[in-house]
Amino acid sequence: MGDETRRMALTTERIYNGMPARELGTEGWRKPWSGTNGGNCVEAMKLADGRVALRQSTDPDGPALIYTPHEIETFIRGAKRGEADFLLA
Numbered sequence: 001m002g003d004e005t006r007r008m009a010l011t012t013e014r015i016y017n018g019m020p021a022r023e024l025g026t027e028g029w030r031k032p033w034s035g036t037n038g039g040n041c042v043e044a045m046k047l048a049d050g051r052v053a054l055r056q057s058t059d060p061d062g063p064a065l066i067y068t069p070h071e072i073e074t075f076i077r078g079a080k081r082g083e084a085d086f087l088l089a
Contacts, residue, residue: 015047021055021064031057 015024029043043060045053052072053064067075078084 015049015051015053015066017066018063019066020061021053022061024053024064026060029055029060 024045024047028045030045031041031043033041040058043055043057045055047053047066050069052067052069054067055064056062075084
């Protein structure tokens with residue numbers, strides 16, 4: 001079973017915050033903000049229902065954090081406005 005088929009087979013109820021990222025498959029993960037850190041970063045995957053899964057690239061079998069479209073949009077817009085700059089200090 002391919003990764004996309006596996007993701008489609010997972011019902012909305014079975015995709016949950018903290019689930020093992022490997023259950024979402026290996027294809028479709030992207031490093032949207034990878035820098036010069038040797039590839040160690042956060043990876044993101046957009047799910048079929050619009051939610052976004054995030055995982056740590058150095059632990060691809062670890063937990064996936066699942067965010068609703070509204071949650072991820074709010075975070076990204078806030079980060080663009082500098083509201084997350086306190087994390088950089």
